[in-house]
Amino acid sequence: MEKQEExxxxxxxxxxxxxxxxxxxIFMKSMGMNIDPAEAQYRLICYPKLIxxxxxxxxYASYIPWMTYREGFKSIGGYETDTGWGCMIRVAQMMLAxxxxxxxxxxxxxxxxxxxxxxxxxxxxxxxxxxNLAQHESxxxxxxxxxxxxxxxxxxxGEWYGAHSISQVIKTVNENYNMxxxxxxxxxxxxxxxxxxxxxxxxxxxPLNGCCIIIPLRLGLKKIDKCYYTQxxxxxxxxxxxxxxxxxxxxxxxxxxxxxxxxxxxxxxxxQDVVDEIDEDSFSTYVSRxxxxxxxxxxxxxxxxxxxxxxxxxAILLYESIEEWQTQANDQDEYLISIxxxxxxxxxxxxxxxxxxxxxxx
Amino acid sequence: xxxxxxxxxxxxxxxxxxxLKKFPTKVPIICxxxxxxxxxxxxxxxxxxxxxxxxxxFEQIIRKKISLGEKEALAFFVNEKLMPKKDSTMDEVYAxxxxxxxxxxxxxxxxxxxx
Numbered sequence: 001m002e003k004q005e006e007x008x009x010x011x012x013x014x015x016x017x018x019x020x021x022x023x024x025x026i027f028m029k030s031m032g033m034n035i036d037p038a039e040a041q042y043r044l045i046c047y048p049k050l051i052x053x054x055x056x057x058x059x060y061a062s063y064i065p066w067m068t069y070r071e072g073f074k075s076i077g078g079y080e081t082d083t084g085w086g087c088m089i090r091v092a093q094m095m096l097a098x099x100x101x102x103x104x105x106x107x108x109x110x111x112x113x114x115x116x117x118x119x120x121x122x123x124x125x126x127x128x129x130x131x132n133l134a135q136h137e138s139x140x141x142x143x144x145x146x147x148x149x150x151x152x153x154x155x156x157x158g159e160w161y162g163a164h165s166i167s168q169v170i171k172t173v174n175e176n177y178n179m180x181x182x183x184x185x186x187x188x189x190x191x192x193x194x195x196x197x198x199x200x201x202x203x204x205x206x207p208l209n210g211c212c213i214i215i216p217l218r219l220g221l222k223k224i225d226k227c228y229y230t231q232x233x234x235x236x237x238x239x240x241x242x243x244x245x246x247x248x249x250x251x252x253x254x255x256x257x258x259x260x261x262x263x264x265x266x267x268x269x270x271x272q273d274v275v276d277e278i279d280e281d282s283f284s285t286y287v288s289r290x291x292x293x294x295x296x297x298x299x300x301x302x303x304x305x306x307x308x309x310x311x312x313x314x315a316i317l318l319y320e321s322i323e324e325w326q327t328q329a330n331d332q333d334e335y336l337i338s339i340x341x342x343x344x345x346x347x348x349x350x351x352x353x354x355x356x357x358x359x360x361x362x
Numbered sequence: 363x364x365x366x367x368x369x370x371x372x373x374x375x376x377x378x379x380x381x382l383k384k385f386p387t388k389v390p391i392i393c394x395x396x397x398x399x400x401x402x403x404x405x406x407x408x409x410x411x412x413x414x415x416x417x418x419x420f421e422q423i424i425r426k427k428i429s430l431g432e433k434e435a436l437a438f439f440v441n442e443k444l445m446p447k448k449d450s451t452m453d454e455v456y457a458x459x460x461x462x463x464x465x466x467x468x469x470x471x472x473x474x475x476x477x
Contacts, residue, residue: 084477085477086477087476087477088475088476088477152433153431153433153434160475160476160477161475161476162435162472162473162474162475162476163473164434164435164473165433165434165435165473165475168433190432190433190435191418191421191448192448193418193448216435216473217437217444218435218437218444218471218473218474219444220439220442220443220444221396221439221442221469221471222442225442225443225444227443247476249474250474250475250476250477251476252476252477300474300476301474302435302473302474334444335447338447338448338449346416346418346419346422353409353410355406356410357380357381357384358408359381359390359408359409359410360406360408360409360410361385361388361409361410362409362410362411362412362415362423
């Protein structure tokens, strides 16, 4: 949680209804024209061309389902709300929803059906996140995330997550509960190195597979070093980008794009009532009321970079870009993500060395 | 590390010179956790490590030493900056980042969390 006064000036607009934008636009139009929202076609989920453009990026961001604190859910470890502790979980849910949409859309394109409809989001994506449905019905519910988090890293309800820890947990949650989209896979690369063979394996094993790639990093002790700004921009403007799980100090945000040296983010820090199903009323609670803008310099140092590849061609594009970022890097613009064919097992036999002159010899 | 740096510069300089001469294939480093970190501390903070050791390898050794699982976040910093490329050798890192006293200072830290 963050104190009110610390918030950016720019988000004073945040609370104004921006109903002309994104999901809500389609929804309102469909209601106004008295047609079934199922008929309203969802805007194609392709990355905007004007990356460094605030308006374009904000409009783009508004198409991403909005996940927030909820209250009134079935008790998890004594909590009926995640207010004050669940923001990083909600940020991860936004990324999951967004990449699942891209995955779903790609599958539809392959079977040559119509474009993505609001009804598809309502029927196929959002129910995966309902708070009160656990187990396989709602694989990415906060219930499942907490349960797996407790098993995997000992973080129960009420405990704070970081971009790194939540990435590990959603990967396991996807493996254990996601029966609806078995072609949706998650890989995390914790050393800052992407191993091509792991991604290729996922994408070639089944041509329908999609792969969400998460690279959690810490970019400084107190502040993000300026030498990484260019790389953050490059990552966010890549066609495979699925944003960054990040935020400001102790305040998680889903970073989707940038303009100048500011990040365009979706903010989960609004408390809404829990909903038990997705209908026309509850759908509107998943529609963002506007983006939050933060400066690169205020951003938290822990960031998880996310990419989504729908096919081997996407992966090749990503590999080429990462290699290019590496070769273009210099002292003022250092690269963040490395790439390798496969993981190398280091065999250093000396973990405990003898002590000589008060030094441990490794 | 505070204790270590509180020793006079000249003493630290001669210490590093001495070990560099005695172990020409190794570099002297001081490794410790950031004062804000909640991670376990290392038993020792003074190490002599092979010049040819890769950054990633070094990180894995420290991870083992503090018994931190693979899924836990761990980041290393030299001079407040993220440790250089994982493929670099510790010799390269040493050459570029060593302190005037002849030691390389490496700090480790976990992730930041949000609520």
